[in-house]
Amino acid sequence: MISATNISKQFGKLMALDNISVTYPAGECIALIGPNGSGKTTFIKSILGMVVPDSGKILFKGKDIAHDCHYRSDIGYMPQIGRYPENMTVGQVLEMMKDIRNHRGSLDDDLINDFNFKSLLNKRMRTLSGGTRQKVSAALAFMFNPEVLILDEPTAGLDPVASEILKQKIVREKEKGKLILITSHVLSELDDIVTQVMYMQDGKMMFYKPFDLLQFETGENKLSKAIAMIMQQNQFSDIL
Numbered sequence: 477m478i479s480a481t482n483i484s485k486q487f488g489k490l491m492a493l494d495n496i497s498v499t500y501p502a503g504e505c506i507a508l509i510g511p512n513g514s515g516k517t518t519f520i521k522s523i524l525g526m527v528v529p530d531s532g533k534i535l536f537k538g539k540d541i542a543h544d545c546h547y548r549s550d551i552g553y554m555p556q557i558g559r560y561p562e563n564m565t566v567g568q569v570l571e572m573m574k575d576i577r578n579h580r581g582s583l584d585d586d587l588i589n590d591f592n593f594k595s596l597l598n599k600r601m602r603t604l605s606g607g608t609r610q611k612v613s614a615a616l617a618f619m620f621n622p623e624v625l626i627l628d629e630p631t632a633g634l635d636p637v638a639s640e641i642l643k644q645k646i647v648r649e650k651e652k653g654k655l656i657l658i659t660s661h662v663l664s665e666l667d668d669i670v671t672q673v674m675y676m677q678d679g680k681m682m683f684y685k686p687f688d689l690l691q692f693e694t695g696e697n698k699l700s701k702a703i704a705m706i707m708q709q710n711q712f713s714d715i716l
């Protein structure tokens with residue numbers, strides 16, 4: 477569904493993405509993992525067209541994203557930090573997004589209901605707590621029934637109840653056959669939902685493989701333990 481070929485991106489002298497090639501099929505839930513600054517967000521933003529790679533090609537459903545930005549309406553994106561017009565109320569932001577998207581199909585208001593937005597609709601964005609702002613970002617990412625969900629640290633700042641609500645929603649969307657790409661440093665949250673693991677370091681993709689294969693190779697059931705083992709050893713040759 478999404479394929480990247482030889483993607484590189486430099487910021488000054490820093491090689492943020494170093495010749496990354498990967499294909500994400502529909503129906504997979506991919507954990508994009510790596511240390512801080514390893515290039516995860518830059519890669520996500522390249523897929524979204526928010527960062528323009530220096531070289532390489534990204535195809536969405538076989539079409540080069542450089543030539544047509546319409547593919548973006550098939551992607552729900554939850555950024556690490558959502559930025560909104562601060563004087564608008566939550567209700568106004570939701571309405572504005574509906575207007576901008578001019579979405580034809582039905583809207584998915586699961587998270588709006590489950591997060592109990594009724595009490596929030598009249599609050600101005602600038603008055604929201606960090607976690608509540610995350611809830612708005614989550615609701616917007618899922619609202620237009622996208623085929624692909626890209627979630628950058630989705631549960632960061634969410635309380636345990638909200639985190640669980642979001643996780644359950646991700647599971648339901650995965651079961652519908654959607655492609656889901658998640659970055660998270662809280663790896664325990666990904667155990668039940670991930671099917672593939674992509675590990676990045678210093679802008680390079682160190683591996684991309686099924687989670688069950690990673691479990692088999694490391695002898696660890698939990699993603700956090702499997703990844704910790706790899707990061708400590710920092711030796712990929714044994715596992716590649």
Ligand SMILES: Nc1ncnc2c1ncn2[C@@H]1O[C@H](COP(=O)(O)OP(=O)(O)OP(=O)(O)O)[C@@H](O)[C@H]1O
Binds near residue numbers: 487511519
């Ligand atoms: N617009 C930019 N200008 C200059 N450097 C940038 C820019 N965006 C990202 N970088 C740098 O590129 C590298 C990769 O950043 P990126 O945000 O992709 O990492 P990350 O893996 O998502 O990190 P984290 O886990 O902390 O979110 C970092 O060294 C970062 O400082």
